[in-house]
Amino acid sequence: xxxxxxxxxxxxxxxxxxxxxxxxxxxxxxxxxxxxxxxxxxxxxxxxxxxxxxxxxxxxxxxxxxxx
Numbered sequence: 538x539x540x541x542x543x544x545x546x547x548x549x550x551x552x553x554x555x556x557x558x559x560x561x562x563x564x565x566x567x568x569x570x571x572x573x574x575x576x577x578x579x580x581x582x583x584x585x586x587x588x589x590x591x592x593x594x595x596x597x598x599x600x601x602x603x604x605x
Contacts, residue, residue, distance in 0.1 A: 538546070554561070577583045 574583065
């Protein structure tokens with residue numbers, strides 16, 4: 538199977554998974570991480586976020602370094 542056909546297959550499969558995402562089981566440790574992060578946020582311990590524009594700019598700069 539060609540690389541393009543493989544990507545099409547994976548994209549189609551992923552689309553089917555996402556269409557029924559509510560049926561996917563979540564392990565307890567996922568719930569624990571979410572609860573911990575929410576508690577940190579509410580306590581003011583989560584740290585400051587960054588605007589998406591800055592994050593995207595930094596990611597693009599990193600990608601340019603890799604491409605060189």
